[in-house]
Amino acid sequence: MGSTEGGTKKLNLEGYESVGRLLTKLGKRSGSVETRKKYLYALGRFCEYAGMNPDELVAERQLDLESSDRLRRRRAEDRLDRWFVELSNTVSDRTGKKLARGTSVLYYNAVRSFYDANLKLEIEDAPSNWVEKSTKRLTQEDLGRMVEAARKSVHKAYILCQAQSGLGVSDLLRVSVEDVAKQIENGQDYVHLRMLRGKRKELGFFDTFFGRMAVESLKEYLPEHDGADVVFPCTRRNINDFLSRISVRAGLGWKVSSHILRKFFSGQLMTTRINDPNFNDTLVEYWMGHAIGRTREAYLSSYEEQLKLYKQAEKRLEPIFEEK
DSSP states (O other), X not given: OEEXXXXXXXXXXXXXXXXXXXXXXXHHHTOOHHHHHHHHHHHHHHHHHHTSOHHHHHHHHXXXXXXXXXXXXXXXXXXXXXXXXXXXXXXXXXXSSBOOHHHHHHHHHHHHHHHHTTSOOOOSSOOOSSOOOTTOOOOHHHHHXXXXXXXXXXXXXXXXXXXXXXXXXXXXXXXXXXXXXHHHHTTOSSEEEEEESTTOGGGOEEEEEEOHHHXXXXXXXXXXXXXXXXXXXXXXXXXXXXXXXXXXHTTOSSOOOHHHHHHHHHHHHTTOOOSOTTOSHHHHHHHTTOOOOHXXXXXXXXXXXXXXXXXXXXXXXXXXXXXX
């Protein structure tokens, strides 16, 4: 083991089986010697931070994924996020300056690629070189400007479906055309979704809805659909790329991400006051796919009653358009 910049120790990583999978993946992608060097350096720093070697990280991930504890299943993602924050605030011994954000993002992506080559992480909102303005909160007027700036029907439908359901990216990308199209063909102006929480049946199911404006956008989009089984045949990167472009066209002055669309849903509904004891923050979390525990879930009303409550609150989820 030898010293590296900043006084960190670099493991001899290439002998680990899990690292071999990463190197194979990198070789297929580009074969760049410089990329390989940077990724190994970043992984070494992360291993030092975690106090484990690469194979131990993968073994831990395997055990965590088998756990019924949601927080434990997210341990690797949470550790990577904490490491990124610490990296972003690290002052280099060599330069006396904070690590450039682009470098921190590169290191984050290197570790993420390591996990993806072994046991993939569930990441909805990866950091980017552009710093998101955390103080910004999407308003209904902002949402209206985003919808008007969306040039493609698929983009408009995505924005409205996420804003009006609160679904995370991974859940939204699993919604099937069959489920949605059948309800629309039956003349329903709302779409009810019964979804598996995560990827394992023992984690249970949850309900959520696409509102009226989301359904109207789907009616426009689905005839142009490419025939895939899922409504949105996209990747997370595709989504945040087109949301960034639409944010610029909408003239917001800041960039909306899929995470911000989801926060719009929770922020709008958790401040809604409805004179019904069944409408509460627990119900909103449930619609978003959060685990709320079996005890609280047992007190939830039927989906028909949930739809009634959703309709009462839906006005807060609709875009407001500027008068022309």
